[in-house]
Amino acid sequence: MLVVTLVFGVRLLYIQVLNDDWKIRAEQITQHKVTIHPARGFLYDRNGELLVAVNQVYDILVTPKDVKDIDTAQFCSLFDISRKEFLQKIEYACTGYNVSYKASTFIESMSKEEYSRIAPNLKNFNGFDSRRRTNRGYPYGVAAHVLGYVRKISAEQYSEDQNVGEKYYNQNDYVGVTGLEKVYEKELRGERGSAFFLRDYAGNDRTNLEENYAIAGNNLYTSLDVKLQAYGELLMTNKLGSIVAIEPATGEILTLISAPSFDPNKLSGREFSKNYKELLNNDTLKPIINRPIYNDNYRPGSIFKLVQALIAMQEGVITENTGFACNKTLVNCHNHEHPSNVQIAIKHSCNPYFYQVYKRLIQRGEESSIFKDSRLGIEKWNASVKSFGLGTKLNTDIPGVKPGRIPDANYYDNEFPSKSNPYGKHRWAFSTIYSNSIGEGEIGVSPLQMANLAAIIANKGYYYTPHLVKKIGKDGSKRPEYLQKNYTMAAAKYFDPVANAMEMVVENGTARAAKIDSIIVCGKTGTVQNETFNDHSVFIAFAPKENPQIAIAVYVEYGTWGGVWAAKIASLMIEKYLLKELSEKGKKKEQEVLDALILDKHSDFK
Amino acid sequence: MENRAKNIIGKVDVPLLGLFLVLVLAGLLTVYSGSFSEESPQIYSLDKAYGKQLVWITISLIIGVLILTLEGSFIRNSAYIVYGLVTLMLLIVLFMPAIKGAHSWFKIGGFTIQPSEFAKFATSLAIAHFLSTTGVKIQETKTKMIVFFLIAIPGFLILQQPDPGTLLVFFSFIFVMYREGLSGNILLGMLFAIIIGVMAIFFKASEANVNVFGWVFAANYLYLFIILIATVLIHFGITYLVMPRYRGKKYIINIAGGTMALLLVFSCNYAYDTVFKDRHRDRFEVMFGLKLDRKGVGYNSYQALSAIGSGGPAGKGYFKGTLSNDKYKHVPEQSTDFIFCSWAEEWGFLGSFLLIILYTAFLIRIIMIAERQKSKFTRIFGYCTASILFFHYMINIAMVIGLAPVIGIPLPFFSKGGSAILGFSIMIFILLRMDSERKDVLR
Incomplete structure (x- = not known):
């Protein structure tokens, strides 16, 4: 009996005090670092009109484990996909980084209109859920060349950033590719924050240990009218x-x-x-x-x-x-x-x-x-x-x-x-x-x-x-x-x-x-x-x-x-800008x- | 009456009672920490594990006090009745609906009762009674057979549930037999059998091949061969080293032992292939280090060791555990079989070492009490108690700290589970009661 106790004591001493392996493993198991993405700055015109803001979009999420008793035919017709596609997507949601008990994206970026069509029926399908997200949106739909656009960082730009750049970006980050979005990228993107969570066995974040708040990007007040x-x-x-x-x-x-x-x-x-x-x-x-x-x-x-x-x-x-x-x-x-x-x-x-x-x-x-x-x-x-x-x-x-x-x-x-x-x-x-x-x-x-x-x-x-x-x-x-x-x-x-x-x-x-x-x-x-x-x-x-x-x-x-044509167009622009209203001649x-x-x-x- | 109560309380062994209460309290606190939630912090909540545990502890203490008021002779005389009743319960429970795949529980309201926990003290009582009966000698084959059946009947019924973990505990009675005069050779033989068996399973599980001068053997065949060679060598050893007149008996023992060993290896191989299920095989493979599988079968062990290791020298503090509690659930079964993880995580090496010291002290105290008895019944019962608790403690901790395969048996007084705490408490209080009258009665 004393031998047993001695063995136990030595073993406990080893795993609790002398050896750090299990502490590191415990950290891997429990801790979860989350990046908090700052909101990208908006762009305004010279009169305060919003040029670039956000579009609400909706992702449809699926938790394969919970997909039970659903009418596949009805689902497919609602989402306008084939049965084969449906099965492929479900399978994809169980492979690689995706696991069947965690939600993953089933359909990405549905517009508000598309979403409102399917939203009332979504609750009939067990295991499916939606998530609201934002995309870059352009209320006026003009000045495409000036504003530029935002895109997931390219492989080249990413490796450049990692090798000779400031090592700021992650592979899933979005960056301004052209126009003002590119020139003012650093001002618009803000500063990333991070949070440290303790997670439970299923990977849910349960306790927030520390949080460095993200700093939202600066808004740009452009000179455009x-x-x-x-x-x-x-x-x-x-x-x-x-x-x-x-x-x-x-x-x-x-x-x-x-x-x-x-x-x-x-x-x-x-x-x-x-x-x-x-x-x-x-x-x-x-x-x-x-x-x-x-x-x-x-x-x-x-x-x-x-x-x-x-x-x-x-x-x-x-x-x-x-x-x-x-x-x-x-x-x-x-x-x-x-x-x-x-x-x-x-x-x-x-x-x-x-x-x-x-x-x-x-x-x-x-x-x-x-x-x-x-x-x-x-x-x-x-x-x-x-x-x-x-x-x-x-x-x-x-x-x-x-x-x-x-x-x-x-x-x-x-x-x-x-x-x-x-x-x-x-x-x-x-x-x-x-x-x-x-x-x-x-x-x-x-x-x-x-x-x-x-x-x-x-x-x-x-x-x-x-x-x-x-x-x-x-x-x-x-x-x-x-x-x-x-x-x-x-x-x-x-x-x-x-x-x-x-x-x-x-x-x-x-x-x-x-x-x-x-x-x-x-x-x-x-x-x-x-x-x-x-x-x-x-x-x-x-x-x-x-x-x-x-x-x-x-x-x-x-x-x-x-x-x-050039003179006529110029005069119309001048008249519109200076007088707001066109004359009869105009x-x-x-x-x-x-x-x-x-x-x-x-x-x-x- | 008042006088009598005073009498009993005055004679109760304080160190044992104290250690018992400390362990029970520490267990309750650990269950409380493990299932504590901010939403309902009150300790007395029947929806929560600690609420139920508190109820069971209260019931156990009440029954314990009642036991203290009983006459020792009454306890002794009821031994077979208790044994009979519990055996009946074990029979009836087999017809109860299965919970988690086993017919081990009676379900009454929100509480479940596990009769196999009571079988431990009931069998102890029966063995103590039988062996202390005048004229019964352990050396006699008849006695051995009766004791074997006293153990085997509940053991067989428990195996039918099935609950192999609890069955394993019944092997601990061998220590009692040894104390009561069973030949040490039998104990030694069993030890050899375990070593040979474990090695057989190891070679079988490893599926290793051995290359001997160009001949490729499966390792377990080579193992058989080695046992054969060893037997032959011992045979010649006897011929050369032992005086002729003792040789005959040694030859027989050697040949019998060798044959038994070969049979054991064969049956281990056979059991490994046919009786064992995949999950059992996997557990062995993980324990032997043939598989480091942190997601599958090795998951429990990996998570448990992470939790214990993360406690460090001084622990994370009470309520500060991040792996082994109900909120995070990284350690499975943390409130029952793996409760030691919660303790070790929150109190660190100091706490976990203190706990094994406490257990050791507790067990030593039980043996001390057993040894000071004039009554054979009490001594045997004391040894039964010590053996059972030691087995639980040893297997549970060894499993949790990765020294034994995962076998589902609780840590006494700690693990959540009403029947277990009640069963162990009854054992301890019977012992306390019997001990308290050691000077009054000569038996």
């Missing part, structure tokens, strides 16, 4: 192109529209894969591309003459009152009054005038060789143009912004017309590159840059980098770089004649279609030559002339000349725009 955004998307139906509107005084982007667009709700929830594939591959119009920032190979056309005039005046190669003959032998033009000063030249968008202006900018006579002279000239010109935010990447808070192109000497030396066979050093001069003078040639500009140009003229010489987020968090502020003024190389005084000219363009020039009776709109049309198809229609504007509230660029691909214009059949007429382009 959702009503204007929605209106712009409506106007762009059946068209290809972009609208960008900026508040000049702050650089805040009011709308950023890429047409064709799509409903962001398509990329949330169960149908993601199917919808994404459709958007990416099956649509020849490529709705997934964010044109206003990504398409930087648009030639600006005549709107570039504004930049040419400003630079030329600043450089002193012309004055406000310099006149040139409209010599159609130099470059084609239409019939108009004599361009005796900059204003008239802009008003009529006189091509020969700006040919002369550009010639003076490029060949300044500082070198006797025109080749060397052009090289000097283009470098100077290039620097000036870049100060307008052209040919340089704007640091806007959306992924995929492209820089566009303002050619320099190096470009013609080494890259144009092709990298394998460029012009070469001192093998080109003004006469080779004069198409740039009227915004054709080798210039590439994105619609965002065009709108920024309108904002620069509205501000008479400076801009804030266009951006989309006004405030990070309720009491937060925008990123500091967006509070920095960027000055152009043209002095403020040279902007007055240009603005006056733009007023005349709308009043009685090429953009009479953009006229609004109660507001002075300053605009400039552009018609970008297009060899394969109709010309592209471009229009930039700001309004009102005094204390401008909105600067806008509209680019309608294949929209023929700028005065037709309503007529709106109808014309909505009825326009730009795409339908031509079915065979790519």
Whole structure:
């Protein structure tokens, strides 16, 4: 008996005191760490309208052990699945991580409508239950390109995060993939919390030992005006192109529209894969591309003459009152009054005038060789143009912004017309590159840059980098770089004649279609030559002339000349934004725009 | 009357009564902690395990006090009647509806009564009575046979329930026989039989093959062969070492022993294949370490050891257990067979060591009491009590701490279960009563 007691004592000493194995095993048995996912931040528009919130969705759960006495046929017809699928799903709920006495997902992310159809009958089926969950939801269904979407982290991104990143994510985490969701991922996602539970034999959490609360993500207060955004998307139906509107005084982007667009709700929830594939591959119009920032190979056309005039005046190669003959032998033009000063030249968008202006900018006579002279000239010109935010990447808070192109000497030396066979050093001069003078040639500009140009003229010489987020968090502020003024190389005084000219363009020039009776709109049309198809229609504007509230660029691909569709759309946007209600004239214009059949007429382009 | 009561109380063995009460109280507290719930914290609740346990303890103490008022001679004379009644109950209970697959319980209201718990003291009484009868000698074959039947009748009925765990306890009477003059060789023989049997099952369960000079044998055949060789070797050993005149008897014993061993191995193999069910086989495999299976059969043992181990040196504290209680249920049967886990988890090594010391002290005290009796009846009954309690204690703790296969028998005074606590209490109080009159009566 004493031997037995001694054996017991030694054994107890071993398992309770000397050996820690069973303590570790006990912890494995009893403790359960749970990650608490913070709520992802919401996105609001500039007026506090909810842009991105949550959708209620419902998961149907099954506990296979409890599935008893149910009418399978009725169940299958209610859930619209086959008997085979039903059995497969039940079996899946018993395999791997799933065990038959614990609930697992049977059907994922049912919409509220689907759920309300089956909910009254759910209680008839033993072992089935539902769970409410949230998905990203978009009440307005607009601005898909700006907002971006959220998706389960990709294998690549996960391994990057683990290997070289901050090791934050789990494999089941959701991350922002594009748009603001991506740029502001860290602000939106919040901070994960965790809780420690004691669980019982069946794996239920019974006692909460400690809890580190999750910190919800910050809300983003964007600069978008959702009503204007929605209106712009409506106007762009059946068209290809972009609208960008900026508040000049702050650089805040009011709308950023890429047409064709799509409903962001398509990329949330169960149908993601199917919808994404459709958007990416099956649509020849490529709705997934964010044109206003990504398409930087648009030639600006005549709107570039504004930049040419400003630079030329600043450089002193012309004055406000310099006149040139409209010599159609130099470059084609239409019939108009004599361009005796900059204003008239802009008003009529006189091509020969700006040919002369550009010639003076490029060949300044500082070198006797025109080749060397052009090289000097283009470098100077290039620097000036870049100060307008052209040919340089704007640091806007959306992924995929492209820089566009303002050619320099190096470009013609080494890259144009092709990298394998460029012009070469001192093998080109003004006469080779004069198409740039009227915004054709080798210039590439994105619609965002065009709108920024309108904002620069509205501000008479400076801009804030266009951006989309006004405030990070309720009491937060925008990123500091967006509070920095960027000055152009043209002095403020040279902007007055240009603005006056733009007023005349709308009043009685090429953009009479953009006229609004109660507001002075300053605009400039552009018609970008297009060899394969109709010309592209471009229009930039700001309004009102005094204390401008909105600067806008509209680019309608294949929209023929700028005065037709782009100007009309821009004026409707301005009217809607500044006056909220359209005038009678405006309503007529709106109808014309909505009825326009730009795409339908031509079915065979790519 | 008053005088008489005073008389009895004055003569009751205080250390034994004290240890008994301490163990019962500790058991109750452990059951209380294990099934405590915040929703209904009151201890007196019949819906809860501890409520019922408290009722049973109260009943046990009342009956115990009643036993103290009985005359010793009355107890002695009722021995066969009690034995008969309990045997009858064991017979009747076989016709009761099965609970958890066994016909072991009478169900009366919310309470269940398990007559096999009473069979322990009833059989003890009967054996004590029989062996203390004048003229009965343990050395006689007739006596052995009668004692065997006294044990075998209830044993057989219990096996029919079936309840092999309780049946096992009846083997503990062998210790009593030994004390009363049974040859030590029989005890030794049984010990050998157990060792040979366990090894036979081990080799059988392991399904190991042995390669002997290119011949592949199943290990259990090799084992048989070894026993044969051993017998032969012992035979030659006798020839060379033992004087001729003693050889004949030794040869017979050797050959008989060897044959018995071979038969035992054969029957173990046979039983392993046919009588044992898979669950029994699995238990052996887990115990022999042939299988570390924490989800299946090894689950109980794994969970129990985790609970005990997690107690550490000083325990988690009363009510602080996280494995062995009704809320978490990681340890199965924690309120009955595995109650030691609750204790060890909450009080740690200090507590569990203290408990085995208490048990040992308790058992030693019973043996001391038995040894100081002039009455043969009381001595035998005392040894019966000690043997039964020792068997329970040994098998239960060994099982819980992973030294024996899982055999379902309770830890006396601790495990929840009314009949058990009542049966053990009756035993202790009979012993106390008999002991209290040791100086009055010469028998």
